[in-house]
Amino acid sequence: MGKLKNILMLVASLALVAFAQSEPKNVEDIAFSHAYLGLEGGEVYPFGDLIDATDNTLYGGLNFRYSYWENVDGVVMFHYTYFQPRPDVVPYDGVHQASGKLGLDWKWPLISPIVVGGGFSCNWTRADLDDDVIKDEIYNMPGGTLGDNETEFGWYVRLNLIAWNFKDYRVGFNLMWEEIWTLPKRSNMLYAGLYVERKLW
């Protein structure tokens, strides 16, 4: 039944028309007319059964934001995280994760200075193995599949609270919910971080 409901909802959404758009005609000129580079850092909280899998951890990285439409910015993020597994049976200390995200931020005037956004993420992972560990020997242990590179995609939504603007600089909070499309269950995490951003042009 759940599937049928999804299908009906999708069909209904397909039939919807995109409503009037207020963008000026030269919308193509807005793209990249402004660009910003930011540094961000914060904490990652696993959710759901992922709480049993990894500890809370820290993340940090770079954000690139560019104007796309009048009220919409494009965002590219590169974040690094080191996840430490909770079960002791995992035969290594942690996993390197490099995450690339691509999405859009919508400056909804009604809730300004909060900006809402969403997009896709691509997470590359690899276990932090000691030199003497042989990948094939740990493959069947918990976490063994991460001895080789593994990549999984997902999506995120975020709230971006602009706290302070000064000349070319901006400081703000980023609250981001991410789901990566893993199995047997999806993996959910909450990112909470602080960023400093500088206008490039």
Add this chain to the structure above:
Amino acid sequence: MKNESLVLSLLLAAGVAVAQVPAEMEGMEYETRADGTFLIGGPTFAFDRVMGAGGVHSESELWSPVKLRDRLLFNRMSGTPSWTPFEPGVWLKTGNELGDLIYQDFITAKDDRPENRTPILEGGFRSPAYMGLWATARFFQDDHFCSGAYNYRRDMVDGNYTHLGANWAMFSSAYGGLGYTNSLVNASVLAGEEYVWTYTASSRWIPAHYKPRVEARADIKDLSVTVAYEDIEYENQYKSENGERKEVNGSVYYKCGKACEKGIFQIAAGMAFRAVDDEGTVYTELEEDRVAWPFMELRVQPISRLTADVIFGVNERDWLVQDSIQYNAPAPENMGVVVGVKNISGTRLNPLADTKEFSNHHEIDLTADGQMNLIQAYASYVDTLGGVVALGGRGSLWAEHGAESFETEKYETEWYSNSPISVRYGNVSRINDWIKGVTAELWLNTWYRDMFKFTAMAGFEHINGPIDEAEVTPAEFYTGFMGDWLLNKTFKISHSIRYRSDAKWNLRSENPMVVKGDWVWDASFSQMFPKYGITLTGTLMHVLADEVMETVNGGYDRIRFICQAKKTF
């Protein structure tokens, strides 16, 4: 001159195309279509039958001049892996079947681990022309569907059998080369190395390592020439067998040019050819090691409303005729009515294909005596209402005698590391009986400027006769809904949700394999920067559907996400 699907041409005439969700690899457009039976074994094999086409064969089985630059994989003309150079630009593509473990692996028992999910990878460029000269290079590999007979394939070959990774991808290709383009000439020479798994009549996958493959193309005014040289290595580690095939194939084609298109008689002609030299153990054979296939296309248009098309090819072994007569009936403005008759007759659907397969000491004859005849009568209409809605429909009756099929003498199940594969022995044969079908399709399009397009379509087909003797019993019913938005001319969202009823592989395993009917949803999102020629696209493919095998010994059709960045010069 193309014998295109009428459905498509009418839809195009109405200004509304079918789904705009991009296929994961060019040549695999069947994976985003709603209007028929599309069963995917992997990127190098699919049963792709459009409902309105009639007959029991799938499109890629039938040779036609529009496929001259497709790849011949066993008996099918395949759009994948394509060696057609892209437009100038630089591009990157990556993706994955969803469902790797990542952190779930810490809390998942070994026995509960899902099967490994596998990626798609591509990167390439084509330079802008300098004095007409350009350079291109491309690496592309599709690891999706690699679960198809995985254990069997993994241990059959030495090493990973791909350029990158260890998934024994169905194909992995890399080439580079130079081209020259001016107002009269478009020519290129490409050379590369390629790994391809080909699905055969016995239902085995045969590995072929092209080292190298070289392809030269030249279009000079209305003349097109293609020549490929392939040095192909075969191996089977189970039996310590090795073989090598050196092949030259290609075509010469003289198209009907602008001057010719104005005449009452429009003529095009050409010749396709192959020559092979086999050494050691090669798993297929081409009779006399060569085939030449001269063909001619003729269009007669005595009055503008009446068109007769004939494609005719013949050589000492085979002949094949594809013809149609179509009448564009007078109709009120904003309406189109077309009636027509189509016929396909011949001794072989693909006269260029190999003539024998050798499988585990069995010889499989890939040619059948006699001939097939398919005749189809159709009528279609399209009506546009107020410039925002179009309604269309198409009905047809078809009958086929002598359809190409397979007469199985023996089925066997072979086990490789606890995984079975089903193989069959016998010969290609004919269904010496009439199979008749009736089809009815309806569609509705609506659109708002270039911002929004919506299509709803449904089709039904009833088949009478011994359809269980055909390779595939196609789906009886389909429905599809496609929606495309273009927001602010720079953001594109394309959706497609569709249903196909049960289809069945009748002859590839002892018990026919039913591919259950199911819903599928595809969605694609593109950020575009027209000023900079940049497009960023993310596509979710085959969501909602149960992840099933659609072909005997084929891979699982899994939910996958593909992203691509492209910059055109």
